[in-house]
Amino acid sequence: MFFRRLTQDRGAAKPSPDSGSASSPTPATPSASTNAPHLNVIPGGAARSRPTPAHGLALRTSGGGDVDEVGLVLDTLGSILTAHARHAFDLPDRSAEQITSELQRWQRHATLGVPVHEATGQSLGVRERDWDGVARTFTEHRREEVRYVDTTVTELRDALWAVVEAVHHSVKADVVADRTADSQLERARTALTRLQTGHIKTEVLGALSAIEEAFRSRQEQLQAQYQALAGRIERLGNQLEEAKRESTTDALTGLGNRKLFDAMAHRAVHMHALSRQPVVLLMVDLDKFKLVNDMYGHQAGDQTLVGVAKCLSKVFLRQSDVVCRYGGDEYAVILNNTDAKVAQMLSRRLLDAVSTMPSPHPNMEFAVGASVGIAEYDGEENVDAWIARADRALYTAKQSGSERIALAGATLAVS
Numbered sequence: 445m446f447f448r449r450l451t452q453d454r455g456a457a458k459p460s461p462d463s464g465s466a467s468s469p470t471p472a473t474p475s476a477s478t479n480a481p482h483l484n485v486i487p488g489g490a491a492r493s494r495p496t497p498a499h500g501l502a503l504r505t506s507g508g509g510d511v512d513e514v515g516l517v518l519d520t521l522g523s524i525l526t527a528h529a530r531h532a533f534d535l536p537d538r539s540a541e542q543i544t545s546e547l548q549r550w551q552r553h554a555t556l557g558v559p560v561h562e563a564t565g566q567s568l569g570v571r572e573r574d575w576d577g578v579a580r581t582f583t584e585h586r587r588e589e590v591r592y593v594d595t596t597v598t599e600l601r602d603a604l605w606a607v608v609e610a611v612h613h614s615v616k617a618d619v620v621a622d623r624t625a626d627s628q629l630e631r632a633r634t635a636l637t638r639l640q641t642g643h644i645k646t647e648v649l650g651a652l653s654a655i656e657e658a659f660r661s662r663q664e665q666l667q668a669q670y671q672a673l674a675g676r677i678e679r680l681g682n683q684l685e686e687a688k689r690e691s692t693t694d695a696l697t698g699l700g701n702r703k704l705f706d707a708m709a710h711r712a713v714h715m716h717a718l719s720r721q722p723v724v725l726l727m728v729d730l731d732k733f734k735l736v737n738d739m740y741g742h743q744a745g746d747q748t749l750v751g752v753a754k755c756l757s758k759v760f761l762r763q764s765d766v767v768c769r770y771g772g773d774e775y776a777v778i779l780n781n782t783d784a785k786v787a788q789m790l791s792r793r794l795l796d797a798v799s800t801m802p803s804p805h806p807n808m809e810f811a812v813g814a815s816v817g818i819a820e821y822d823g824e825e826n827v828d829a830w831i832a833r834a835d836r837a838l839y840t841a842k843q844s845g846s847e848r849i850a851l852a853g854a855t856l857a858v859s
Contacts (some may be wrong), residue, residue, distance in 0.1 A: 521554060525582065526548075526551055529547035533589075535588055696749060696750065699757070699775070701768060708768075720823075722821070724784055724787040725818070727819075728814055728838075729815050729838055731813035731814060731846040740808060745804070759790055787851075791818065794814065815838060815842045815849070818849065819852060
């Protein structure tokens with residue numbers, strides 16, 4: 445144990461008075477010598493008290509023995525502080541060894557009473573130890589660790605997405621170069637087919653075929669590498685994003701806010717250049733929401749927004765699904781590795797969930813609905829153009845009536 449008991453067991457048990465009569469004096473047990481005087485217990489007088497322990501705190505009695513609860517507390521505290529010191533890591537201004545040495549000094553001070561700033565000295569009692577210093581030292585160290593981890597995670601996340609963006613631009617440049625090379629090869633092949641010199645024509649066409657084959661092989665290898673890289677980046681990116689959610693969370697609904705959507709929309713476009721997997725954007729707008737606010741108040745309107753947010757969270761369950769409040773009564777959803785057909789199916793589930801969610805007001809006589817516009821990223825457009833296509837699809841859905849889904853110009857009625 446970190447705490448050494450500083451008290452000894454009491455030698456003799458306290459004598460018990462005779463149960464016969466509380467008022468009658470009871471003779472004490474005579475000594476071995478027959479000439480020893482007899483001692484009588486006189487009722488009243490000062491009560492016997494247990495000696496004060498060296499650590500300065502009273503001990504509680506349970507049953508027939510003393511239980512040093514202070515020792516148990518200090519032993520547990522010592523285990524916690526030791527683990528804290530043992531697992532220290534380097535900080536910008538101090539090494540792990542320096543941190544461990546300092547924390548161990550305070551741990552010994554707290555549990556054993558060893559003076560913190562003296563090489564030798566008498567052990568201090570519990571009441572004499574610098575408990576404020578113990579709390580201050582370990583609390584400040586934990587705060588330094590939190591600040592360092594937050595800064596490091598932020599820098600790592602920013603660096604990761606900077607790499608993804610750079611690769612995205614590189615891939616786009618490769619696509620342009622590949623198209624140019626394809627065009628030049630096709631022109632060369634067309635020109636060679638018009639030659640009449642058979643031997644030269646055959647040799648050059650064979651060389652062109654070999655070049656095209658090597659070109660296609662390189663493209664396939666690069667695409668496989670990009671896809672593998674995309675998978676690893678996506679997993680790491682999800683873990684890093686979990687570390688910082690507070691600043692990108694909508695206060696009312698608990699969904700992502702507009703800031704998160706803008707960032708994730710650009711990242712979805714960049715990741716598409718690597719993975720070449722489909723990604724879909726859904727724009728969701730509530731039907732009859734203005735009536736809720738006008739007729740039943742903004743509190744009912746807020747409850748409606750929260751209810752729709754819960755519906756969205758129940759429908760779009762994957763970690764890679766990005767669900768955000770876009771603004772007002774409009775929401776945006778980014779579905780990675782999902783095509784338009786699956787997006788339509790999920791949109792129908794969402795409309796069913798919204799139409800059956802609890803009413804935000806007991807006197808409300810109509811149900812709130814929603815309309816959805818869907819746009820699958822085409823691989824060429826920028827983020828603004830992608831959002832604009834989804835917005836146009838949403839406008840088409842709203843013009844077609846309530847609870848409608850529109851995909852790239854074809855309105856789909858929902859029964």
